[in-house]
Amino acid sequence: MTQRTVRAEPKDGQGNLGRFVRLIPSYAGLVLLTFVFVAPLLWMLSTSLKPDFMTTRFPPQWIPRDISGEGYSTILTTSSANPVLQWFLNSMIASSAHTVLVLITASMAAYALARMHFPGKNLMFVVIVLTLVIPQFVFLIGNYLIVQSFGWLDTLLAVIVPGAAGAFGVFFLRQFFLSLPLELEEAALIDGANRLQIFLRIILPLSKAPLATLAVLSFLTNWNDFLWPVYVLLSPESLTLPPGLAILQGAYTTNYTVIMAGGVLASIPVLIIFAFAQRYIIEGVSRSGLKG
Amino acid sequence: MATQGVEQPPVQRPRGKTASGGRKPADASPLTAYLFMAPYLALFSIFILVPVVFGVWISFHSWDPLLPVKPWVGLQNYVDLISPGSTTFEPFWKSMEATGKFTLYSVPLLVIIPLLIALMLNREFRGRNFFRATFFAPYVLGVAVIGILWRFLLDPNVGLVNYYLGTLGLPDNIPWITALPWAWVSLVGVTVWWTLGFNTVIYLAGLQDIDPALYDAAKVDGANGWQRFVNVTLPGLRPVLLFVITVTILASANMFGQSYIITQGAPGAETKTAIWYIAEQGLRFFKMGPAAAMSYVLALALALVSLANFALFRYRGD
Numbered sequence: 001m002t003q004r005t006v007r008a009e010p011k012d013g014q015g016n017l018g019r020f021v022r023l024i025p026s027y028a029g030l031v032l033l034t035f036v037f038v039a040p041l042l043w044m045l046s047t048s049l050k051p052d053f054m055t056t057r058f059p060p061q062w063i064p065r066d067i068s069g070e071g072y073s074t075i076l077t078t079s080s081a082n083p084v085l086q087w088f089l090n091s092m093i094a095s096s097a098h099t100v101l102v103l104i105t106a107s108m109a110a111y112a113l114a115r116m117h118f119p120g121k122n123l124m125f126v127v128i129v130l131t132l133v134i135p136q137f138v139f140l141i142g143n144y145l146i147v148q149s150f151g152w153l154d155t156l157l158a159v160i161v162p163g164a165a166g167a168f169g170v171f172f173l174r175q176f177f178l179s180l181p182l183e184l185e186e187a188a189l190i191d192g193a194n195r196l197q198i199f200l201r202i203i204l205p206l207s208k209a210p211l212a213t214l215a216v217l218s219f220l221t222n223w224n225d226f227l228w229p230v231y232v233l234l235s236p237e238s239l240t241l242p243p244g245l246a247i248l249q250g251a252y253t254t255n256y257t258v259i260m261a262g263g264v265l266a267s268i269p270v271l272i273i274f275a276f277a278q279r280y281i282i283e284g285v286s287r288s289g290l291k292g
Numbered sequence: 293m294a295t296q297g298v299e300q301p302p303v304q305r306p307r308g309k310t311a312s313g314g315r316k317p318a319d320a321s322p323l324t325a326y327l328f329m330a331p332y333l334a335l336f337s338i339f340i341l342v343p344v345v346f347g348v349w350i351s352f353h354s355w356d357p358l359l360p361v362k363p364w365v366g367l368q369n370y371v372d373l374i375s376p377g378s379t380t381f382e383p384f385w386k387s388m389e390a391t392g393k394f395t396l397y398s399v400p401l402l403v404i405i406p407l408l409i410a411l412m413l414n415r416e417f418r419g420r421n422f423f424r425a426t427f428f429a430p431y432v433l434g435v436a437v438i439g440i441l442w443r444f445l446l447d448p449n450v451g452l453v454n455y456y457l458g459t460l461g462l463p464d465n466i467p468w469i470t471a472l473p474w475a476w477v478s479l480v481g482v483t484v485w486w487t488l489g490f491n492t493v494i495y496l497a498g499l500q501d502i503d504p505a506l507y508d509a510a511k512v513d514g515a516n517g518w519q520r521f522v523n524v525t526l527p528g529l530r531p532v533l534l535f536v537i538t539v540t541i542l543a544s545a546n547m548f549g550q551s552y553i554i555t556q557g558a559p560g561a562e563t564k565t566a567i568w569y570i571a572e573q574g575l576r577f578f579k580m581g582p583a584a585a586m587s588y589v590l591a592l593a594l595a596l597v598s599l600a601n602f603a604l605f606r607y608r609g610d
Contacts, residue, residue, distance in 0.1 A: 026412050030423050033409070037426050037485070041433075043452060044441050056450035109332035118322035124329070131340050135542060137567050138591050141350055141574045141584045142343025145357065165339035170332060195324045224434025226549040227567070231575040242436035246553055249440050256444055263437045274432045278425050281432065285490060286497035 041267075048072065048260040055256040071261030075248070082251055084262055086237055087244035090156060092269070094240055095222040097160045102218045103211060106169030111199050113170065114177035115185065125174075128167045140228075147232060158232040159240060163222060169214050172284075176210040177203065213284035216277045220270055241266045351584035358578055369585035380573075380582050386561060387569035388590070390551075394565065395544035397480045402540045403533070406488050410495035411525075424496065428489030435486070439553030442482045443469065446554065475555045475563050483550055487543065491536050498532030499525070534605050538598055545594050566590050 042062065047055050051068035054061065075084040112118070113125055143162050152158040180203065188198050204211070226242045233239045239247070245262050252258045274281060351369055355362045372378035413424055430438065445451050446468035458464025468478045502525065510520045526533075548567050551557060557564035570590065574583025 023415075023417055026415075026417075030412060030419075034423060034426050037430060040441055040445060040485075041430070043445065044437075047444070058455055060452055060455065105332040105335055108328045112325045112328035116322075116325035116328065118325035118329075121325070124333070127341075128336065131336075134340075134344065135546065135591055135594060137546065137570065137587050138347060139340065139343040140571060140587060141580050142346040143339055144575055145346070145350070145580070146338060146343060148357065161335070162339040165332075165335040167336070167340075195328070199328075220432055224432075224436070226435050226552075227571060230552075231571055242434050242549075245436040245440055249443065249553065254450075256450075259440050259444070263440050266437050267433050270432045270434075271429070274425075274429060278428075282424065282428060282493050283497075286493045 044260045044263050044267075047256050048264045050257055052255055052257045055260075056254075068257070071257035072265075074255075074258045075261050075265065081236055082244070082248055083237055084241075084244060084248065084265065087239050087241045088265060090238065091223055091240040091242075091266075094156045094159045095219045097156070098164060098222040099215050099218045101160065101164040102169050103215055105164060106214065107173055107204065107207070107211065108199070110170045110173035110177055111203055114174045116195070128170055132167045132171065144232065153232055154234045154238050156238065156240075159222070159225065159229050163225070163228075169218065172214060173207070173210060176207060180206055209280070212277065213280040216273060216280050217284050219273065220281070223270055347584045347587065350580050351582075351588060353581045355580040355584070356578045357580065362581075365581065369582045370589070372582065373585060373589055380586070383561065383569060384566075384586055387564050387566040388593070390561075390563055391545055391547065391566040391590075393476065394479060394483075394547050394563075395541060397476060398483050398544050399537065399540050401480065401484050402487065402491055402544075403537055405484065406491035406536075407495050407529075409488070409492050410499055411521075413492070413496060414499040424489075424493065427492055430486050431489045433486075435549030436553065438482065438486050439549055442478070443554045446478050446482075469555045470558050472559060472562060475558060479547075479550050479555060479563060482554065483544075483547070491540065494532060494536055495529070498529050502528035530605070534602070537601055541597055541601065542594065545590070 043060075046062055046064055048071045049067050049069075050061070050064045051066055051070055054064065054066065054068075075082070078085065113121065139162075147153055147158045147162060150157070152161075184202050184206075185198050188202060193201075224242060225240075226246075229240050230243045230246070233243060236247075241262075245259075245266060248262045249259050352364060352366060353362045354365050354369075372380050373384055375381055409427060413420055446453050448454055448465060448467050448470070451468070453468065454464045454466055457466070466474055468474045506524045506528070507520055510524050515523065546567055547565050548571070551563040551565055552568060555563045557568070566586070567590070570583050570586045573579045573586070
């Protein structure tokens, strides 16, 4: 993305100082907003580190005087009703497998749609793109019965596979593949390389940024998915974290240390990903909007 | 963009044979292409195409997967939805009303507030990317985390929200999650807090695509800040605005987790949304025929709202 360059300031004597003074109200507003966005998350972290009896004391203790691991030890101890560690592993497995599935299937299809010629191509592309505007809930009942007929209910396959059918990845990667120069592939074809070799050795290595963007967005979406797992995962040991957290809240109603520890556990992986892949996430989101 | 420097307009290859003859032997047969398409097409057919069509079929039946017989009922499931007195009529339209209210309250805020923040961020200053990332951060947390966190913060007795209102001398006993209108204030407020960053980054990208020369020209013509906003920024953002409004309406119509976790539908079933009612009827009580019919009615309502939105934008544009 091209950053807009700083334009010359008007020549009426306002230098950096004038510019700075004019920015003060903005800065004040932005700092206030930062507080609004960060404070709730800090409160979650702070509460998760307190002994239970301290969590509802006023005035609020933002920095716990007595650090306690009781919240975390409760959720990490194996309990048959609320195996939080198992939910965490399930979420990791499901989101990783889902991401790999999306990357493989979407990149292959996107390459064919971008570069190859075959009967039915345009029709396929139009149909795939049209489904982008169909709201998810339309698939709900049908997919439940399909997943059930495969024997996938209450297994991780139910949260790994169906979501990978979404058209976003194909659409997103096709746009990028179309922007790659054709000459590289043509030279390779003349040298006798086949399509699979070109795809694996030329196209994919050139597409690291969009693939990373798609990987991160797929992982986050799957990690956070809530409605579908609430209804297709049923027994305690097969849940992912989001439906698990809802159950944890029901089980520990006012034991806020335990509930917030669960929240922190579910947040850590996505916040780490966000910290490292922020550029991919934000640009993926903003560009997907504009190209649509 | 996150892409490499090589930007080229997509070159359309001529169909069939090119001038240089058999230049691409690997493409001689479309088989390769079909093999590349096959894995995705399998997923797409099974989990997108089939469910849409299958759903229509189900909606014409009294479909309970636990029963051996699934009798054909024709349009009865749809007729029930428009017949006052049927078992589904009252609760379904109540849930549609909840979704409608939520959409009505949250969409304007989620269209306007992120625009204001994007305008604040759309300048060169130290810390710009930090602020952008901070405002976006809640969005990467799922609704389950947001839900349990805010249920705690909004608790009337032990939550921080009432505590800090009290220290400001305001009422400190507001029933945020159990009474109206507070339950809606909470759900809308939490949703704005949670998803505001998403719309903000889309606006920001749109703002950066507006040609700076237009602002300079407007300045030369003596336009003040507000005039520049109305005459340069807003017209430049038109497609982005349409996109943001459309996506936000769609997201609002899908609202489920916030009320499932924070208000749990309370008070009564006032905040039980349409998608929750549909999922519950279909996937908990296995009344799949009526649930499928409801999902198409909701989709139709959503399509009408989107069309109205598109028409409005076109009308204003001409």
